Amino acid sequence: MITIQDDGAGLNVENILKKAREKGLVSENDDLSEKEIFKLIFAPGFSTAQTVTSVSGRGVGMDVVKRTIDMLRGTIEVDSQPGKGTIITLKLPLTLAIINGLLVTIGQDFFVLPLMSVQECVEMDPKEKEKAKGRNILNVRGEIVPYIRLRDHFGINDIASDLEHMVIADVHSKRIGFVVDNVIGGHQTVIKTLGPIFRNINDISGATILGDGTVALILDTNVLLEKVDQSINY
């Protein structure tokens, strides 16, 4: 959600209504609420400006804004108080959200973990793994960190590398490890939705397109945590 606010003169409801009537958008007898009157400013060619400048006054700007936002499947709302100012609220769907992500590989595939929750990455020392005797926990500098091996979770079966890496994330104040093959690095991730077909996969929150066109899947660490929680036994 994006809010844009000013402390200007506010929208002049009377002028807008008058202009709308002149243009035939609204009949003499129509009674419009304030919100509906504000919406009129988005009509194509609509402007209450007395003079036209190089950047305004033609009734084009707001029309373009509304069309673009509609195309992005968002919404735009205007609120105004005379003498106080105007507030414009844009709501854009998650498909346009950008998050900072951590790009990792599991097998041949790329995945993204939201960087916000990531605290550190460690190499999984095979000796330490041995010591855990089959339980999914690792000793990291004296602390026991439970982990989920994403390879197993997703059933990815191609040959694992000898040295795996663990991304330790803070999820709801718990330190949980996510084991991947390799950590590539930070990645500005534009989230694309996967669509209705994949709506039942709750631990993958979307996808992103990498620089070379490859699709990487974005993991939802909160949902993954819930799954780890259920499987931890000390």
Add this chain to the structure above:
Amino acid sequence: MSVPGITQTSQYLTFILDQEIYAMDITQVREVLDFTKITKVPRMPDFIKGVINLRGGVVPVVDLRLKFGMSQAQKTVDTCIIIIEINIQETQTLLGIMADSVQEVMSMEPDQIEPAPKIGTRLKTEFIKGMGKKNDEFIIILDSDKVFSTDELTIVQEVEKNTGAIQA
């Protein structure tokens, strides 16, 4: 004899799956792509191959051969992905279907199309809108609404749990 529901001459895109000719109404076809890299989405049924990058958007790809119980396709230079637009859960969604090759766009009149036979085809009869006949060949016209019913598409499969033993 013609099929109720097919009342006018329409154009169809024909394509090959395991040596048989199938067709879809052209109004649902958006474009045809060369085979591109598919990113696998884990724990989906086999016939959902994954997703592809279509000009910045993410589009799922389905292997109809697997869905219809045929053997998995061998990728050749002719293999393509047909992008169709269908209605899933009240929204228009893009979906890619893998085909061994794409043939042509052809018109068929209602009287060239017969109802689907009850036996003798590999697919469930409900997937077939009708059987077209052109130049001595049978063309199986698919009913995309039935073929892509949501329930089958959205099943998430559980991964078989390993014992948790350490990788050897």
